[in-house]
Amino acid sequence: MTCLCLSLATAVTLAASPVSPDEASSRSRARVEIGGVVSGILPIVSEDGPPVVVGGGPSVTVNLWRQIGIEMLAEAVGPVESSGTFGYYLTQVKVPIRKSSSGGRALSLTAGVAGAASYERIHERRIVRLDGSTVVHPGFERLRVATPNTLSVGVSGDHVFSRHASSVWAMQALIGPLAGVALRASVGVSFGVGGFR
């Protein structure tokens, strides 16, 4: 927890570093960006489930080339009819289609695949029987990650607002068993490892 707080404090401090106009004019992506997003998913065609689910989680973007990046994110979502924590992961390619002259803003096409993931903690259960014996079902933790089975297509944008941080948003369509046909909208913040050059 202490480590998490320190990381968060460092991130906020870095994000607050002002960016000068000269720097903004030559802004390009960092090789690796780490951030977090919150999202809402609106099912358009779905067999069952709640009308809207919201979620949030971390994201990592690796900019392979100056133009194309691969983003991986994992989100816990709710409400869902499931015990434990349910979520999904999304791996997608981001291809910039428009950039501002300063390089501080970019609009990208995204395409990727998503799959379900769940985490469950089962507590130990003891059943005392009539003969005085006790059946012990030990507690355990279970992480399940399904193969990606849902297509994600959409657009995303980001805006570098400091030396180390940018805001990000995305609007995507999800098509597949994970959500039926759904719209996903997300906003978040991303921190460039080593800063944006």
Add this chain to the structure above:
Amino acid sequence: MTVTARHVAVLAVLMTACDGAARPASFVIPGPTVPSPIPTVPPYVWDTREDLAIWVDNPVTQGSLALEGQGADAFIRITGTERAWVLRGPDISPRATGIRTLLIRYRWRTDADLSLSADRLLRAGAHFQTTAPLQPYYYGIASAGADLEPRSDWADITFVPGQFTPPIDVGYCYLNSLGDSFGIKRGVLEIDRIALSSQRGPEHAGKGVRQ
């Protein structure tokens, strides 16, 4: 390996399904033991006062129980049948093999003031501690239930532990009734004889269930 190929490899790993933990095996903490003062050998019949005393006098047995009569005429008397009771048999060593049924000879007399419309069947259960789980996630207990009809004379009823349960090896058995939550099933249950058998149960035997 180029940087691109490495990234593709990482992606391939990330896109592989996994199940992060195996369910740990459950286990049983044994209850109190009930050593038998007499050898437990086939045909596994408890009929005399000495035999039945093992079922009555042990730390597991509970309820309003008494031992009546002498010799082969002895029987266990259970009063307060509206409340729960348990009768635990002796540890069978070596374990009884190939067991299919448990039979009791009983009399069941309801209280005279019991309403004529009241249900007079007494639900009883027989439980067999087996040497190995009968199925995955079932832990060494095979159980059977039966409804005892009111009888003023001795009658036999057979408990069959599970319609499809193969013959089982048994370490000990116990009988029980949960009574009834309304406290109306008052009466006296008497058990004259308890026997394990490797014979198939009669068709009218109580239907078994497994836990």
